[in-house]
Amino acid sequence: MTLLALRAVSKQFGGLRALSDISFDVAAGEIVGIMGANGAGKTTLFSLIAGNERPSGGTIVFDGRALAGLPPHRICRLGIARTFQIVRPFGGLTVEDNVATAAMFGAAQAASPAAAAERALAVLALVGLAERAGDLAETLTLSGQKRLELARAVATGGRLLMLDEVMAGLTPAEVATMLEIVRRLHREYGLTILIIEHVMRALMQLAGRIVVLHHGEKIAEGPPAAIGADPRVHEVYFGAAA
Amino acid sequence: MRGALALAALALAAAALPAVAGDYHVGVGLGLLMYVALTQSWTVLSGMTGYVSLGHVVFYGLGAYVAVLLWGEAPLAAIVALAALAAFAFAALIGLPALRVRGPYFVILTFGLAELAKYVVIVVEGWLGKFSRVIFGAPDIETLYYIMFGLAAAATLMTFLVRRSRFGRGLLALRENEEAAETVGVPTVRFKLLAYALSALIPGAVGSVMVLRQTYFEPAQIFDPVVSFTIVTMAVVGGSEDMKGPLLGAAGFVLLSELLWANAPQLYMVLLGLLLIVFVLFAPQGLSGLLPARRRTP
Amino acid sequence: MDALLSGQLLVAALVTGALYALTALGLNLVYGTMRLLNVAHGDLVMIGAYVAFWAFTLLALSPLLGLAAAAALAALFGLALYHGLFRRLLAGGKAAQRLEANSLLLFFGVSVIVQNLMALQFTATPRGYQYLDTVYRWGNAAITGNRVAAFAVAVILCGGVLAFLRFHVTGLAIKALIQRRDAAAVVGVNVERVQQLALCLGFASAAVAGALVSMTEQISPFMGFPFTIAAFVVIILGGLGNVTGGIAAGLLLGVLETYGVALTSSAYRSILVYGVFVLILLLRPQGLLGGRRIVR
Numbered sequence: 001m002t003l004l005a006l007r008a009v010s011k012q013f014g015g016l017r018a019l020s021d022i023s024f025d026v027a028a029g030e031i032v033g034i035m036g037a038n039g040a041g042k043t044t045l046f047s048l049i050a051g052n053e054r055p056s057g058g059t060i061v062f063d064g065r066a067l068a069g070l071p072p073h074r075i076c077r078l079g080i081a082r083t084f085q086i087v088r089p090f091g092g093l094t095v096e097d098n099v100a101t102a103a104m105f106g107a108a109q110a111a112s113p114a115a116a117a118e119r120a121l122a123v124l125a126l127v128g129l130a131e132r133a134g135d136l137a138e139t140l141t142l143s144g145q146k147r148l149e150l151a152r153a154v155a156t157g158g159r160l161l162m163l164d165e166v167m168a169g170l171t172p173a174e175v176a177t178m179l180e181i182v183r184r185l186h187r188e189y190g191l192t193i194l195i196i197e198h199v200m201r202a203l204m205q206l207a208g209r210i211v212v213l214h215h216g217e218k219i220a221e222g223p224p225a226a227i228g229a230d231p232r233v234h235e236v237y238f239g240a241a242a
Numbered sequence: 243m244r245g246a247l248a249l250a251a252l253a254l255a256a257a258a259l260p261a262v263a264g265d266y267h268v269g270v271g272l273g274l275l276m277y278v279a280l281t282q283s284w285t286v287l288s289g290m291t292g293y294v295s296l297g298h299v300v301f302y303g304l305g306a307y308v309a310v311l312l313w314g315e316a317p318l319a320a321i322v323a324l325a326a327l328a329a330f331a332f333a334a335l336i337g338l339p340a341l342r343v344r345g346p347y348f349v350i351l352t353f354g355l356a357e358l359a360k361y362v363v364i365v366v367e368g369w370l371g372k373f374s375r376v377i378f379g380a381p382d383i384e385t386l387y388y389i390m391f392g393l394a395a396a397a398t399l400m401t402f403l404v405r406r407s408r409f410g411r412g413l414l415a416l417r418e419n420e421e422a423a424e425t426v427g428v429p430t431v432r433f434k435l436l437a438y439a440l441s442a443l444i445p446g447a448v449g450s451v452m453v454l455r456q457t458y459f460e461p462a463q464i465f466d467p468v469v470s471f472t473i474v475t476m477a478v479v480g481g482s483e484d485m486k487g488p489l490l491g492a493a494g495f496v497l498l499s500e501l502l503w504a505n506a507p508q509l510y511m512v513l514l515g516l517l518l519i520v521f522v523l524f525a526p527q528g529l530s531g532l533l534p535a536r537r538r539t540p
Numbered sequence: 541m542d543a544l545l546s547g548q549l550l551v552a553a554l555v556t557g558a559l560y561a562l563t564a565l566g567l568n569l570v571y572g573t574m575r576l577l578n579v580a581h582g583d584l585v586m587i588g589a590y591v592a593f594w595a596f597t598l599l600a601l602s603p604l605l606g607l608a609a610a611a612a613l614a615a616l617f618g619l620a621l622y623h624g625l626f627r628r629l630l631a632g633g634k635a636a637q638r639l640e641a642n643s644l645l646l647f648f649g650v651s652v653i654v655q656n657l658m659a660l661q662f663t664a665t666p667r668g669y670q671y672l673d674t675v676y677r678w679g680n681a682a683i684t685g686n687r688v689a690a691f692a693v694a695v696i697l698c699g700g701v702l703a704f705l706r707f708h709v710t711g712l713a714i715k716a717l718i719q720r721r722d723a724a725a726v727v728g729v730n731v732e733r734v735q736q737l738a739l740c741l742g743f744a745s746a747a748v749a750g751a752l753v754s755m756t757e758q759i760s761p762f763m764g765f766p767f768t769i770a771a772f773v774v775i776i777l778g779g780l781g782n783v784t785g786g787i788a789a790g791l792l793l794g795v796l797e798t799y800g801v802a803l804t805s806s807a808y809r810s811i812l813v814y815g816v817f818v819l820i821l822l823l824r825p826q827g828l829l830g831g832r833r834i835v836r
Contacts, residue, residue, distance in 0.1 A: 052421060052425065071424065072421075073425075073428055073430065076427040081425075084425075088419045088421060089419070090415050090418035091419075092417075093414060100411075101423075102426035102427065104408055105408075113408070153426075155426075156426050156427055
């Protein structure tokens, strides 16, 4: 079953064409990777799906519903959750309250503050932040704040999770932990995942399918092995270096 | 628990004041309650969302104007209620475009809006051929005092309730990061607008009471930017992280103004400015944050 | 209707516009290099006006010379503020970011203090003096000498600053800082020194504008805020860091205000100025940096 469908989506910033004519589907239960160099339009794509930015053209359909024109909070309640590449914690609130807020207002719509707190603690345990629940979010390290981003997105209760470089800037050990967390979210929580990642090996391991963007255009789509062998992808990624 | 007791004791003392004190002191008490009501209301917007309003006098002035226009035409209770509603409606109206403006731009925009409103009212009064209006048969000070007491109590209760509600949590989240808040499902536009309108509600009523106390209406004097500035300074000095802050701030400044305003208003303003700067720089949590207390996020 | 077409009004509009342009130029330099909204900017206009007033009444010094004293004093005041306040804010990092709106409160505090100190010292009574008030006639326009002088000085100074920013190394550094703060540091601009210089220059421009205003209008301790507002309008219209655009916008605002008042009555002057200001902020909610925001 198709959960998310993009058709000819484009985005223009003034005279700059950030994305043009992007189409692809994501089936329920899939992990789809988004690959591309800096400025390829990956984050913009997430912003369009989550409603942080409006598309200049094309349609985005989630679970049979067109998302055009909906504000971000409505899209979140329909079941799409995203993380930000540059972390955006609620710095002055505790770690627990960060996550509980998502549980209260997201698709999960926790019935009471107690229910929200319970859900928050469960998610925090999953990402390994349970001991920090009472600390202010701004006191976390970068790795901690990345995990908090993830926890907050998960706690909204969305079915589609969009992860924007949650592994960037982490040590190899932390990357391994994060990989495991993402796998568990997929397996145990049954989440559909759209993931942007620079750490290529991680993406190859996780994703069942990869979409490659270059200068705002989709240049390839397919299983990791096929993407790895695609000459166009090689040209874009390694051409300059060779 | 101790906080609740202290609050109850304060409320009792305030309620008993007219019975034991003369008109002068009741007048001072009225001024104090006025600033408690205004500053508590202000924190619902500016403390909770971080959208700092430097133009709250516009709601106060609007309430006063409504009261002057309706005086003699409607009963006192209706006038106060209508003044509050007018301010609420006005905030809801201008809030939609105004709250798209963020940070320091919002601060200066609110100031500009209040000044604009002042000059518009001056011109309108000019058209009507009125340059100042005198109110005859205004209620006695005790009546006004008790109304103001009710407004101050209501404003304090409102901040208390908002802080503990789901709505309040949404406001805090958007204060910390608006984009993240809307992305986790907080309806930021609606929440900000409601906070703005709520923060205008009681100031509208306060304006109607104060114009009846002064028994005359002159736009330049009612829409005085000093009122906005005083509210902000009280909240910054007292602290706007809990309902205690505005109480501390209002008490301190009314005392200071008693000492100085009549004799040396300019010196009073200089002190206000100095205190604002010192607290913003060195103690952004205000007096309330300096007090030893259990610290937790609400 | 005749009055509207007369050269009289055009000249008045140009004088006002030139003074706005000079004031806004100062704010542009300060805001551009430090990203701090100095709402006390108009009070520098007021201080400059008082310096020229006292230099003229006490020392019989021509305001055209008094403006140099005003500029020097304002530059010193700028340095004092820089070391007392700005540096702390600029270096504050995260704490400063959270206080972004509060930084405006700081300047508002400075503004209130300056205004009331002046009122304590010199009373709130408006003051004025007569200087170069011979009336000259050009066709159907009559204009006093002081207006001609104010206009000429404002134009010369705007032009001078423009040339400085375009051709002088330090001027180019200021421009670089206005456009890209991070990048400027990378290419070897001494950010702190350039900021101080821009601040002095910006404060001095406002004070000179004030000295010029004092020749043509009555002055009071509370005259500054409309100039702050006008300066904000001008740099939003003209574009941040765009000095040429700012000068054009200053003239435009002068024309708008002068003709607006002529078409209605002087009671509408404040409505016009604040109305334009509010409208501009509502239409461009991103403020001065509008149009460059890209969500990542």
